[in-house]
Amino acid sequence: MxxxxxxxxxxxxxxxxxxxxxxxxxxxxxxxxxxxxxxxxxxxxxxxxxxxxxxxxxxxxxxxxxxxxxxxxxxxxxxxxxxxxxxxxxxxxxxxxAKPVVLLDGIEETLQQLHGKYKLVVATKGDLKDQHRKLHLSGLGAYFHHIEVMVEKEELDYEKLLKRLEIEPENFLMIGNSLKSDVLPVLNIGATAVHVPFHTTWAHERIDHEIVHNHFYAVEKASELIDLLNL
Structure with a gap:
């Protein structure tokens, strides 16, 4: 938990x-x-x-x-x-x-259950305008307190994000499909990370070793976060 x-x-x-x-x-x-x-x-x-x-x-x-x-x-x-x-x-x-924005299974229901209990943010990479476009079309924008489109997702980038959010690492949880970008740098700054795998991952985001860490969790789908957080 x-x-x-x-x-x-x-x-x-x-x-x-x-x-x-x-x-x-x-x-x-x-x-x-x-x-x-x-x-x-x-x-x-x-x-x-x-x-x-x-x-x-x-x-x-x-x-x-x-x-x-x-x-x-x-x-x-x-x-x-x-x-x-x-x-x-x-x-x-x-x-x-122009591709349609297709939500992953269970993600909106998960956000509904988390909303109001935690401060929810988006921390992603990519083109600023395109990411905002996708979030707007997704209909998920109302769940998030803050949207951060990062140039990179390295330790320093997360440290800067936590400073802007005025939060300590031990109170921060990152959810993502990339072990390289969403998990390793987060663990390295003392925060918690949950890996939700996707069936295909860009080669640049793959790592070739297993992660063993007290603050690392792996789930098959986003809805499992609810049990991890004991909600």
Missing amino acids: IENIQVIAFDADDTLFINEPYFDEAEEKFCALMSDYLSKQSLAQALFKTQIDNLQLYGYGIKGYVLSMVQTAYEVSNHTVSTKVMEKIIEIGKDLL
């Missing part, structure tokens, strides 16, 4: 609503467009490398992803890719920005 919590933070993408499957679909389309140049696996690897190299410049989110697709297309084609293909890449990005 988790005790002494005052603030509960939720990641957004693939914790509140579906996200990664849309990027997987976009990658499939990109690889199909560029299939004359490299195999699907090689194209996916090239795109991933470009994304990681560009994170410092573009950050996370759809706009940076589109720019990375454009750059990858130019590089793998030796700058011979057609204007028509470039237009289709831009359309892939526009389609991503």
Whole structure:
């Protein structure tokens, strides 16, 4: 049972609503467009490398992803890719920005039970405008006291968030699908983290070791938080 919590933070993408499957679909389309140049696996690897190299410049989110697709297309084609293909890449990005917001099972019911008992916040990465768009369309905005769209989710970023919220680490709980971003840095600053896995995770967010920690909990779905908090 988790005790002494005052603030509960939720990641957004693939914790509140579906996200990664849309990027997987976009990658499939990109690889199909560029299939004359490299195999699907090689194209996916090239795109991933470009994304990681560009994170410092573009950050996370759809706009940076589109720019990375454009750059990858130019590089793998030796700058011979057609204007028509470039237009289709831009359309892939526009389609991503227009995807419906689909809530994960049980998330709204869970927020309903937590609302009023804890201060609820969103702590997520990505494009500021797009994350606010998704939260607005999700209908979940009214449950949250604060929305934080972070450039990164490292220890210092969480420490800054806790300072803004005027909360001590022992009174803070983070919920998310990424062990790398939502769990490890939170545990390292003395707070509590709950991992709610999603069926697909971006390679950049994966870790290859098991987490054993007194303040770490793993559940299969968000609704299990209610029992963890003894509500």
